[in-house]
Amino acid sequence: MTYRLSSGASAPSKPHSFSSISAIALEAGLVRHPLVSPTDQVLILRTIDETGSAPVGDVMAALEPHDDPVGAIVTLLEAGLITVHLSRGVFDEHARLSRTIPLPPDQDPDPAAPAGAVPPKGPISDGVAVPIAHDEPVRLDVVGAASTPPAGLKSVPGSPLFPAIHVGAGEARRAFASCEDLARPGVYLLMSDTRAYVGMGSVVGRRVASGTQPIEDVDTIITITDIHDGMDDADAAVLERILHMRVGAAREVRVINGTPAGAPVTPERYRELNVMAALACDALARDGHLFVNLSPRLALAGPRAEKGQLTPPRPFNTVPEGEVMELAFGRKFMALAARRADDDWLLLAGSDIRRETVVSANASASYLRAAWLHSGILELSESGESYVLTRDLAFRSAGAAMHFVVGSKGQGRGGWRPIDPDGESGAAGPVLAAA
Template sequence: MTYQSSNGAMALAKPLSSSHDCTAKFDIGLARHPLLTATDQVSLLREIDISGSASVGTLMAVLGQGHADPVGAILAMLEADLVSVDLPTGILDEHARIARIQPLAADDDTSPDDDPEPHAPQPIPSPSDPQDPEDGAAAELPVRIQRLEAADLVPDVLVGAASARRGFASLEELQRPGVYILLSHQNAYVGMGVNVGRRVASGSQPISDVDSIITITEKGGGLSEDDAQVLERIIHTRVSAAREVRLVNSTPNGASVTPQRYAALNAMAALACESIARNGYLFLDLSPRMVLAGPRAETGQLAPPRPFNAAPDQEVMEVSFGENLSALSARHSETEWLLLRGSDIRLEPVASANASASYHRAALLHSGIIELAPDGRSYVLARDILFGSPSAALHFVLGSKGQGRGGWKPIDPDGGYDPNTERLIAA
């Protein structure tokens, strides 16, 4: 239950202090009341703005034990129509939530918190219709000259000390999807947020002794939530591969993405990492070329090279799907399953597949680990890769859930296969 100020709200205050007989008044941006100084008001609103609302207990802590009546000060803001209160239990206690009252629709001024949704990317002029910067009219190019499309995602990288953490929430350019890196002396946490400034300021991540905070957004606000999830996984992979710090969180899920969008996001990540390295925060042990190129695949994904005419030591399994498509696999260790080079991979995952199936296709196609088959009916794996289970390998191959490990069948239960067949060795 959410309430704005009312006579009933002030009635709650009457037993607390006789000074509440003075009605709170709002004048030139300031609620005037004996229990609420100008500093009190600004401090309370700042705490509320960090995450959009704050509990009564949190606001009492902001005012401190030296305040004559912290709850009375909060109620004075309610009486002045600066904030509203949500009473989940029907009573005012330390768990009640205080939030700003939204401005009227007629108001022209808006703050960054009024519109937390990501800004739509600005339209890019078509290569065939370039804009003349002088007068805005379409500029004609000479015959047989065309303008090629270039990368349209430009990173905006901010770095701050841990002591400035709350300040990230107030920056307008961070009221949009983005990625952040929290750095301590030996550890790092890579995350994302739809409103990355508020996400950083929340301080709920499982990492202690943070020294530096890095945020990565797109200058034009051109990232969607899915884009930010893909960028988060790309950055996480790059930090993991650099091996300069220990990542305290596991690999993010990513999101469904086309190969073209993955390439654009990877190029944006490369520029962001180059800026981070140039300023001495991460990737210091890598050459500038490697900082830009990034790892070919996620850590632990590529299997050791295998001679083209050598079969795996373990029993080889097969799955057939589609129209004469098949894939081969074998156990690599107690915790790893090997998907063999030459295996077919379905072009498009089904809608119900995990986002990682689409993400992996885009990432591996970008690095050349999978290639389009000559007949265009599937992708073909160019190198053995590792999965944590046979079901995970099958999910990647089929781009769908449901078959589990049972989809893999021995090539010949009697062991009568020819170890030199092209299908077995996946040459």
Template sequence: MTYPSSSGAAASNKPPFSSPAVTSPIAIASGLVQHDLVSPTDQVVILGVIEDFGSASVGDVMVGLDGHADPAGAIQVLIAAGLITADLRAGLLDQHTMLTRATPIDPDDDPSPSAPGGIMPISGDLPDDVVALSVTSLQPSVLVSPGSARRALGRTGALRRPGVYILLSGAQVYVGMGSDVGRRVANGSQPIADVDAIITITDAHDGLSEADALVLERIIHTRVSAAREVALVNGTPDGAPVSSNRYEELNLLAAMACHALAREGHLFVNLSPRMVLAGPRAEVGRLAPLRAFDETPNGEVMELAFGKGHMALACRRADDDWLLLRGSDIRLDCVASANASVSFLRAAWHNAGILELAHDGGSYVLTCDMAFASASAAAHFVVGGKSKGRGGWQPIDTGLPAPAL
């Protein structure tokens, strides 16, 4: 498609916006931009490419305008008309610049500008006793693609960011992450064959760091595992060091993404909407059955003293089966030697109510019996870093009056 008035965009030394779109008046009539560079079909194509993925790169839109004499100029016309917005974080528009839909602005409306994260601030003055609460800026973008589209995802602008992916193959599933999730899906060699469907979960505003994606990967993996609808072919990821507040935001993002997948019948279809949103309290196999307050667990009860008078109790049921008992003290902070899983579990269990702050504020207290695969893993979690492992646990005489567990 060509236009006689187009100045073209072939010259390598031309600036991105050298077209007449810079100075030509732009009007909108009957929902269509009136400009020589943008026909009704062009407008529908540009907006359609963006809507397909929630956002799209300039390069993706230009591919959609294949044959246009000045596709960059056409994009600028829609930006100037207020129909789309460009994320100019680097200060320049290029093929990687992300484009999103925007509501056309009526100059008479004088709307307040959007706050970071797409949250619209409250306009006008508030009374002195009214407080505007902050909310998370994370908003899930969930894409579902057939397995045959795998290679194309590496070229999708909306996926050139950190995120989580789910590969479905019959009754099997693989959950992974990537700092460039589209490219990771396209170029990866995950141990799952005959992929039927690919699900990607990112933040619509590209607000996830690589560490966030690692945490989100473990959250999604836990939710898929707990639903027991498909068999996971990969083990539990490590996650990443995370604060309780950030975990809460990422878990909320996961809840909204899982709710969308359940609503459309892709995953979590056997769970109630409430369970889909809430998610499991703990990872599969972690939470032990309820135990009476005066019931001593079966096995060898051990104790671990640390810090200033802090104590943890565990029951050794087998060398690879240790139960950290409720009432145990848990050090507040992790040290530098702590692995990512320790920090993740602290944040996750704090949000689930499994960890509560002690009355004196000097430690956390475990409210449920929790399972670990080894003595060192249990000790690592308790003290927030590397410890003496099995040697740090000392047997106690369970013939004496039972301790308050």
């Protein structure tokens, strides 16, 4: 059983799960939480015990007509009573649930224990469960990822970031501020039927609850944080720009705020944040909030570049439209651009791009280097001293193109020089031929 919407808008009858990742209190062996009644707890555990494990979808069916069956399941995960085995690294209806401490076949967990008692959570040594403090956070990781491999094998670590997603109705805005799991850096989407606002906050729950964003008729609010609180403010700024790009490219709703600045980021960190964004987009598509009109592959992959910058491929022997200009920088680097209008500059494939940016450069210069290395629009040169552009890219001004090329705030159009029509400038000839 799934809950899926046909568009990005929320449905009035669709329950919104909004649960915390903090420890859940146990009293007399029962979870004390508004989403889980004693009957719900017994139903979940009985469904799991029938075969030793059960898919999330089967447990949801057993709980029907519960208003929020996934919320009830997650509550037991947070309480440490059950464990999730993720399917393909994603929490969905195929993920399998099992008891944290498996029951021995045809035996009670402890014949001497009173009825309803729950065995302690912890690793097993010689058949004895070693208790762990109950306020230890529950990690929704792939089971076995932390185990020690046998001799001859090694564990390859995956991405360190994993999205924790909270969804609420527009009228639940203030509840985000009281969510303990959102007192950390993250990004958020405020959505109406046709529009979306993408933002970030150092304390994202409080930022959502402030209600100062310029969008009306918000009916769905989405937050994305790292489940292990592994992001800082710069990471959240990068994730905000990635998500802004992905929502805009999907064209299911109109993003009403401009492109965020992002933050200086290494290519390695960009890759980790983009993987996290991909998992979040896939989860939102599965739950019917966004990206529902894209194929699963596109929802995961995202676009190669932000809207309007990546131009159609140009045959290598075709001269671009407009006045071709050259920019020499460093001791031996060269970039070419075609000025099609004062607000339309085409940075040409084959141009050199300085590898490093200066401290005073805008954050976008570093961000775009990392993003376009990730998507293959930039490649390392043979000498390793610069990057090389593999596709023509559109910029709105000469200064913006120069800023990206040299990695610092330039002199606007001042550094670009027309190529001598008689070929006397010489330096740009080979580069233009290769562009």
